[in-house]
Amino acid sequence: AMDISTLRAKTGLVTYDGGFVNTAACKSAITFIDGEEGVLRYRGYPIEQIAEQGTFLETAYLLIYGELPSVSALDNFRDEITQHTLLHEDVKRFYDGFPRDAHPMAMLSSVVSALSTFYQDSHNPFDEEQVRLSAIRLLAKLPTIAAYAFKKSVGQPMLYPDNSLGYVENFLRMTFAVPAESYKADPVVVDALDKLLILHGDHEQNCSTSTVRLVGSSQANMFASISAGINALWGPLHGGANQQVLEMLEQIKNDGGDIDAFVNKVKNKEDGVRLMGFGHRVYKSRDPRATIIKKAADDVLSRMGKKDELLDLAMQLEERALADDYFVERKLYPNVDFYTGLIYRAMGFPTEMFTVLFAIGRLPGWIAHWQEMIADPKAKIGRPRQVYTGVALRDYTPIGAR
Numbered sequence: 517a518m519d520i521s522t523l524r525a526k527t528g529l530v531t532y533d534g535g536f537v538n539t540a541a542c543k544s545a546i547t548f549i550d551g552e553e554g555v556l557r558y559r560g561y562p563i564e565q566i567a568e569q570g571t572f573l574e575t576a577y578l579l580i581y582g583e584l585p586s587v588s589a590l591d592n593f594r595d596e597i598t599q600h601t602l603l604h605e606d607v608k609r610f611y612d613g614f615p616r617d618a619h620p621m622a623m624l625s626s627v628v629s630a631l632s633t634f635y636q637d638s639h640n641p642f643d644e645e646q647v648r649l650s651a652i653r654l655l656a657k658l659p660t661i662a663a664y665a666f667k668k669s670v671g672q673p674m675l676y677p678d679n680s681l682g683y684v685e686n687f688l689r690m691t692f693a694v695p696a697e698s699y700k701a702d703p704v705v706v707d708a709l710d711k712l713l714i715l716h717g718d719h720e721q722n723c724s725t726s727t728v729r730l731v732g733s734s735q736a737n738m739f740a741s742i743s744a745g746i747n748a749l750w751g752p753l754h755g756g757a758n759q760q761v762l763e764m765l766e767q768i769k770n771d772g773g774d775i776d777a778f779v780n781k782v783k784n785k786e787d788g789v790r791l792m793g794f795g796h797r798v799y800k801s802r803d804p805r806a807t808i809i810k811k812a813a814d815d816v817l818s819r820m821g822k823k824d825e826l827l828d829l830a831m832q833l834e835e836r837a838l839a840d841d842y843f844v845e846r847k848l849y850p851n852v853d854f855y856t857g858l859i860y861r862a863m864g865f866p867t868e869m870f871t872v873l874f875a876i877g878r879l880p881g882w883i884a885h886w887q888e889m890i891a892d893p894k895a896k897i898g899r900p901r902q903v904y905t906g907v908a909l910r911d912y913t914p915i916g917a918r
């Protein structure tokens with residue numbers, strides 16, 4: 517068989533695939549998706565089993581190192597992460613410079629990028645010990661960075677991490693506790709958030725992960741590459757959809773809760789209205805994460821004693837859509853974002869923080885992909901071709917003659 521670059525040199529042909537709908541840019545052993553069947557596995561383990569039995573840190577270990585950790589390996593991993601949760605005092609000064617109403621995703625990517633100025637030993641991607649340490653630092657510090665972004669937006673003092681607490685508990689405390697008042701995270705919330713982070717852990721070559729790989733393919737350091745991934749995630753077509761689901765549900769409620777009227781609007785494509793949280797580029801059957809999250813939403817909200825009108829509305833809407841030919845014919849099912857916003861809202865997060873939570877969950881996936889690429893001796897710099905559509909050739913007109 518002829519390799520692709522020989523083929524191009526001989527024929528002048530390139531493959532045009534806008535949006536990379538059908539182009540594999542790498543080989544990967546991290547995550548398997550079967551979009552037709554609604555299957556998602558991390559390192560071969562079904563997402564349902566991981567979400568049921570695992571924790572987020574175990575999942576992070578699995579994604580990054582390829583195997584489930586032993587008890588002692590997990591202890592060491594957790595201890596090391598715990599020891600790195602603190603931010604350098606000078607990092608905190610970045611937040612002073614941001615406007616009060618800065619979007620937390622912008623703060624997140626800026627501060628992660630700035631970490632490479634504090635850890636200058638980390639710049640060589642082939643220094644295995646430094647790479648390992650960069651991964652630990654990112655996992656440890658991202659929740660602190662995220663909580664500080666929230667604190668900045670509400671004008672409250674930033675709290676130091678408490679290393680006696682677990683990963684999620686520590687994040688919740690740094691986010692929601694205020695000095696001089698006692699705070700204890702609700703265990704129901706801790707469990708639910710841990711599970712949501714697991715479900716966001718990796719999703720193979722999505723936009724942000726592909727971005728991390730593309731930036732990293734130039735051998736830029738891990739902090740720089742992942743900062744770029746955070747920016748990619750920020751966009752409304754990627755990490756931003758859960759906010760839109762909430763806004764849609766609120767709109768339906770304010771319009772009197774008429775689900776039929778809304779569904780008809782969607783079917784008639786009035787004003788381009790879509791059923792937000794439905795449909796997916798890869799899944800043409802149920803998004804397996806949505807199934808798990810739906811149950812979690814029901815559990816969490818009832819265990820927190822929150823009767824949520826919007827949850828009832830979401831469930832009715834789902835049922836109504838799944839029984840309708842429009843959605844059946846187009847294979848439109850609820851995706852991961854359909855229920856997450858409701859849970860985050862019940863936990864007390866403002867909508868701008870939703871995508872930040874997604875980023876904390878996706879971090880192990882970004883790290884795993886960056887490391888997998890760097891470890892591949894055959895990895896090349898990412899450099900797509902194009903189909904040129906401009907003017908073929910013309911003579912330059914001197915400025916005085918224009």
Ligand code: ACO
Pocket residue numbers: 753754755757782789790791792793794795796797798846848851852853
């Ligand atoms: N509501 C109504 N109709 C829809 C929806 C929807 N949510 N999604 C797709 N359709 C229709 C389209 O109008 C189109 O119909 P047509 O053939 O009559 O023109 C058909 O289904 C195919 O849709 P495409 O837009 O071609 O599908 P694509 O794979 O490009 O888009 C996407 C996938 C962007 C997720 C889309 O389904 C959508 O916009 N969903 C709502 C937004 C959303 O929930 N995004 C989050 C995705 S999950 C994530 O990123 C974490």
